[in-house]
Amino acid sequence: MAFSTTLTNSCTLQSSLFCAQKSNPLSLKTSILPTQIGKNFVFQPLRHSKVFSPNRCVGKIEASLKWEKGYKNVEVFSKEHLAVSLAYDVAQLSNKFIKERGYFTVALSGGSLIKYLRKLVESPYAETIDWSKWHVFWVDERVVPKDHLESNYKLASDGFLSKVPIPPLNVYAIDDSLPPDGAADVYETTLRRLVTSNVISTSTNGLPKFDLMLLGMGPDGHVASLFPGHALLQEDQKWVTFLTDSPKPPSERITFTFPVINASSNVAMVVTGAGKSTAVYTALEDEKQTVMLPVEKVSPLEGELKWYLDKGAASKLFKE
């Protein structure tokens, strides 16, 4: 199937899906849908906000193809549009959770994800998000000093956190003076304290329920530091664990476990680049595979998962 759907069809199809998904916090689409582009759609400003929606139709005609394929929670963007839409969705969730519970808890991955948060630090979000209510965590971290080039903290700090006024005490970096096992234990203790004080919500099975988890995926299908074939894929007791044999350097890391990932209210899976198209295809389409990729274990029990793909990452999905 080639990318041949027309713009009008795309918008009409999007409109119906977004209405159907009204309950999905990652898809607060009714307020952001253009209601008339060309004949039928115009942009709607967000209600009670000065923030105007990104154009979710023009320039992303290919997103409509998910309807023909039956994908309910996958959107395909240009790289630029991915950053625009991700910022919009994160801002919506931030507003919603801060209004509901006074905090917004976000767990970040490292890697390529961080550059797709770039629109969040620009106007209007830089001024309109209540950054003082954000609490920021890491889905996984390399056990290296915080100023090390391989540090996920450094990556997020340089590309995102240093540009917005989140109180430093609300940014939960690992203790980089500890070995991996100690760093994982201390991180889990921190999560337990914040669950007890209700900064982090709790799922019905007693796990920390992050308002938003921003995941990336490696070309091998790994998420967080949970790699294909690794014993940690089965870890179901600990919230945070460690490894010293990561196949991707650096070898020493700590990571959230799948029970914690799947306790989240919202998971955004941000995957870009043609180098990941095979893993994306395997995860979303391939029914013949015998071994599940780690990314396929991401399935929030009481929450929502949405995939943000660029055209490269999605390129194998829409071939005949």
Ligand SMILES: O=C1O[C@H](COP(=O)(O)O)[C@@H](O)[C@H](O)[C@H]1O
């Ligand atoms: O090592 C890691 O890799 C994954 C994927 O990174 P990417 O650069 O291919 O997007 C990342 O999500 C994880 O946090 C990181 O530690």
